[in-house]
Amino acid sequence: MTRDESAAIDAFERLGLTSYEAKVFIALQQLGSGTARDVARTTDVPRSQVYSVAESLEKRGLLAVQQASPIRYRPVSIDEAQTTLRNRFEREQERAFDYVEQVKRDSVEEETQEDIWTIRGRERVDDRVVDLVSNAEDRVLFGTRLPDLVTPALGEALENRAAAGVAVTVVSRDDGVRDRLGSLEGVTADLPPTNREDDERSGRILIVDDDGILLSVVDDSGGETAIWSSGSLFASVLIQLIEASDELR
Amino acid sequence: MTRDESAAIDAFERLGLTSYEAKVFIALQQLGSGTARDVARTTDVPRSQVYSVAESLEKRGLLAVQQASPIRYRPVSIDEAQTTLRNRFEREQERAFDYVEQVKRDSVEEETQEDIWTIRGRERVDDRVVDLVSNAEDRVLFGTRLPDLVTPALGEALENRAAAGVAVTVVSRDDGVRDRLGSLEGVTADLPPTNREDDERSGRILIVDDDGILLSVVDDSGGETAIWSSGSLFASVLIQLIEASDELR
DNA sequence: ATGCTGTTGTTATGATCCTACAAACGCCAC
DNA sequence: GTGGCGTTTGTAGGATCATAACAACAGCAT
Numbered sequence: 039m040t041r042d043e044s045a046a047i048d049a050f051e052r053l054g055l056t057s058y059e060a061k062v063f064i065a066l067q068q069l070g071s072g073t074a075r076d077v078a079r080t081t082d083v084p085r086s087q088v089y090s091v092a093e094s095l096e097k098r099g100l101l102a103v104q105q106a107s108p109i110r111y112r113p114v115s116i117d118e119a120q121t122t123l124r125n126r127f128e129r130e131q132e133r134a135f136d137y138v139e140q141v142k143r144d145s146v147e148e149e150t151q152e153d154i155w156t157i158r159g160r161e162r163v164d165d166r167v168v169d170l171v172s173n174a175e176d177r178v179l180f181g182t183r184l185p186d187l188v189t190p191a192l193g194e195a196l197e198n199r200a201a202a203g204v205a206v207t208v209v210s211r212d213d214g215v216r217d218r219l220g221s222l223e224g225v226t227a228d229l230p231p232t233n234r235e236d237d238e239r240s241g242r243i244l245i246v247d248d249d250g251i252l253l254s255v256v257d258d259s260g261g262e263t264a265i266w267s268s269g270s271l272f273a274s275v276l277i278q279l280i281e282a283s284d285e286l287r
Numbered sequence: 288m289t290r291d292e293s294a295a296i297d298a299f300e301r302l303g304l305t306s307y308e309a310k311v312f313i314a315l316q317q318l319g320s321g322t323a324r325d326v327a328r329t330t331d332v333p334r335s336q337v338y339s340v341a342e343s344l345e346k347r348g349l350l351a352v353q354q355a356s357p358i359r360y361r362p363v364s365i366d367e368a369q370t371t372l373r374n375r376f377e378r379e380q381e382r383a384f385d386y387v388e389q390v391k392r393d394s395v396e397e398e399t400q401e402d403i404w405t406i407r408g409r410e411r412v413d414d415r416v417v418d419l420v421s422n423a424e425d426r427v428l429f430g431t432r433l434p435d436l437v438t439p440a441l442g443e444a445l446e447n448r449a450a451a452g453v454a455v456t457v458v459s460r461d462d463g464v465r466d467r468l469g470s471l472e473g474v475t476a477d478l479p480p481t482n483r484e485d486d487e488r489s490g491r492i493l494i495v496d497d498d499g500i501l502l503s504v505v506d507d508s509g510g511e512t513a514i515w516s517s518g519s520l521f522a523s524v525l526i527q528l529i530e531a532s533d534e535l536r
Numbered sequence: 537a538t539g540c541t542g543t544t545g546t547t548a549t550g551a552t553c554c555t556a557c558a559a560a561c562g563c564c565a566c
Numbered sequence: 567g568t569g570g571c572g573t574t575t576g577t578a579g580g581a582t583c584a585t586a587a588c589a590a591c592a593g594c595a596t
Contacts, residue, residue: 042386042389043390046382046383046385046387049334049380050379050383053301053383054301054378054581056581057583058582058583060383063387063568064386065385067387067391068390068391074544075544081473083584083585085545087586088582089419089544097412102411103404104404104405105405109544109545112413115418116387116391118418120384121383121414122411122491123380124380124416127302127376130298130302131298131369133294133374134298135294135365135369137292137298137313138295138313141316142317144465155351155352156351156352156354157352159348159533161371161374162348162351165367169364200413219495254578260566282530305554305556306555307556323571323572324571332556333557335557335574336557336558337561338573357571357572358571358572497572
């Protein structure tokens with residue numbers, strides 16, 4: 039079994055198939071169609087198991103069964119299989135989240151707990167940044183040395199807020215970052231205060247109004263970890279501290 | 288535990304979460320945020336299990352962890368959670384099918400085996416019908432008594448083929464069906480031959496060129512089962528038999 | 537027809553892994 | 567100590583994996 043095949047089987051498993059189901063499906067795509075014996079020959083799935091596995095795959099809509107002797111199996115087209123799986127996913131997701139939305143606490147009023155949260159992983163930090171920016175009402179300040187941390191979604195969110203009258207400022211030592219974001223309508227791009235030391239491991243900084251802040255760091259292996267707080271006294275104080283140090287320049 | 292909640296948990300499980308993970312996630316959406324004890328109180332998940340389960344959820348990007356004592360957990364927004372799960376799904380599906388496409392047999396030339404295939408389930412029959420229609424080069428004949436079996440995708444496929452010069456004919460006793468499909472550009476709608484008995488359990492019939500055929504039946508509980516064949520001698524003969532009987536009228 | 541051989545489809549039986557569930561433990565604040 | 571917190575360890579159950587045995591059947595030589 040090749041490395042690629044193992045990876046594909048793992049992926050199928052994460053999509054909800056068993057390892058046998060994945061192997062049989064892949065084998066049938068290779069074969070075009072075949073009997074239980076054909077499948078068993080090209081995989082390490084015991085022949086006696088192929089029947090029940092194929093039956094299960096048929097129920098999922100991934101293959102068709104030919105009533106004959108010997109029974110022949112035929113996979114659906116790749117497009118059809120993808121569509122079937124995607125529809126199933128969307129249906130399940132809808133079911134799951136419909137209920138969650140029903141019971142979700144009415145947390146309309148922002149929680150003013152003294153909470154500071156930790157997020158690990160670049161994409162999740164991306165999401166949180168966009169989320170915080172989208173709630174800005176007065177001003178937004180965003181800074182990073184790393185061009186990789188400027189995503190299209192962030193650009194859209196910043197432009198959107200700027201259009202809504204929010205003062206949007208981007209700060210970076212990196213020319214590319216300033217050019218990219220500064221060219222957006224209503225967004226101001228600046229160099230950072232000269233007195234600020236640029237720690238090698240600093241990731242990004244985001245300040246929203248006077249009560250939302252996010253700071254991230256990048257570790258040696260490139261992983262990003264962020265802390266953030268919104269609507270808390272902690273956030274306000276931290277913001278004041280950071281901005282007070284800038285006044286000294 | 289309510290029926291709705293069980294259904295939601297089942298749905299989450301089919302999305303790849305464990306039952307505990309689903310319960311903790313739902314509970315945190317209800318609570319807004321909370322400690323392990325809070326979660327354990329509102330669910331039947333043992334407190335000692337909440338920690339590891341929450342850690343697993345954090346890795347999936349479904350909640351954030353507050354480093355404090357006691358540890359507090361906070362779910363990501365519902366939108367964010369859905370997006371995260373959807374991205375994960377698309378990524379896995381891409382991985383899985385990339386490999387399958389690589390190794391898929393080059394079955395460019397249609398297999399001319401004497402194969403007749405069985406398909407169960409209305410949606411799968413829908414898919415197969417559209418697939419067969421899309422391969423028509425000369426003519427298409429489609430018939431059904433049941434308006435439910437006429438899907439938008441079918442309409443598009445028929446119209447598309449008609450535009451490509453294929454002779455498309457729709458046959459039905461049902462006025463609605465004839466109206467719907469007959470109004471499409473290039474599609475002819477007719478009543479069925481009068482000598483044909485309309486079995487109560489017949490579903491649809493599709494004839495493509497002179498070598499593709501699909502017949503379906505609807506059982507007592509509304510389930511549809513179809514047989515089809517394409518490019519086989521069997522298909523040609525069956526088509527001739529069916530059409531010969533029409534000539535007698 | 538009889539017996540032999542190989543295949544097919546079904547069923548039964550361990551082995552193995554993961555989840556669910558429970559309980560005990562060390563730690564710290566008070 | 568006492569009580570709450572977070573971690574670790576252990577056990578039972580279920581699903582999947584893997585192997586084996588079985589009856590039914592077709593082909594074939596005797």
